[in-house]
Amino acid sequence: MTRPPERPRPHALPLLLAFDLDGTLIPEMGREVPAPTAAALARLRGLGVRVAVITGRDSAPRPVLEAAQPDAVATNNGGRVELGGELHREARFTVEELRAVLAHELEDARVVVFMPSGLYAELPPGRPPEAWMVERGVRPLADAPTDEPALKVGFYHPGVADFAARLRESHPHLVLTGAQPPYSEFLTVTPTGAHKGAALTLIAEGLGIELERTVVFGDSDNDVAMLELAGYAVQVGQLPLLTPHAHAQVSGPEALGAYLEGLADRLEGAEAPPA
Structure with a gap:
């Protein structure tokens, strides 16, 4: 190149x-x-x-x-x-955008949602949170406040590239990075701009x-x-x-x-x- x-x-x-x-x-x-x-x-x-x-x-x-x-x-x-x-x-996700991002269909994915109040995560069964999550006081994604905006979402899964392709087609205004070397199993999604x-x-x-x-x-x-x-x-x-x-x-x-x-x-x- x-x-x-x-x-x-x-x-x-x-x-x-x-x-x-x-x-x-x-x-x-x-x-x-x-x-x-x-x-x-x-x-x-x-x-x-x-x-x-x-x-x-x-x-x-x-x-x-x-x-x-x-x-x-x-x-x-x-x-x-x-x-x-x-x-x-x-920059913050709208409610609709966050709903679309979290409808990922990635079985046993590790999903971390970043909000002003802290980290909220969905973890695969039997897999404990990583040390940096524990240090940050991560809480279950199910406990995330519904009236608080999300700022960033991170996915850890071997199939993030296919999910990223679908999300780019349905929500092209969102910003997606990763899902390619050197972060082939990691995808970050952030709001417009x-x-x-x-x-x-x-x-x-x-x-x-x-x-x-x-x-x-x-x-x-x-x-x-x-x-x-x-x-x-x-x-x-x-x-x-x-x-x-x-x-x-x-x-x-x-x-x-x-x-x-x-x-x-x-x-x-x-x-x-x-x-």
Whole structure:
């Protein structure tokens, strides 16, 4: 697969760096930013670079926030956007949409519904909740409040690809990610407009930075929407489907720190932009 047309890495301010979490800013399912990356981010922030975290998770781990000190955070695949610690946008399913999403017909699927009040799950018989669910205080899906909006639904099942195809046909406005490598048995469904490209646009606008002045880092299919919109797109890892959307590639989270140090070197060596 070919990459987009070559363009130079940004080397002057203003600049917004936006990072996916798992497999990008941190190792998969990790909780801490590698020390070289944290040091490079501190250096970049000192130069005036703005930082955003845009993740599929419903919350970013505190150690990540302490290390990255982002100006903006988007969770739920971009469905919830915070600027300066204040809620800016939150996408929610309608009652009809949620009903359609939960009519999945996936026998013994693990289904997790994310609501403002917490997690609600439907688990296969005899299968206990995973440790992260227990830590989050997961409750049975049957106990979910009927008057509270859902923000995201996750499915874990070998047949999610077929279900995703049916849901895309019946509800094309919903946002579906996963159900393909490297998450062949995991599907995430979010409401209309709840994707990382929309989040990047809102964050850039909120911070007063043009999209052409954004550098985005991602490793998976749910990052494509923001990679396509960014002024400069960096693929982290080797996933083939991202290659057509990225201008550059970093081998993995462990190599991200060195890449960011190189970006800081370019910014320090550039002439100050005209007033």
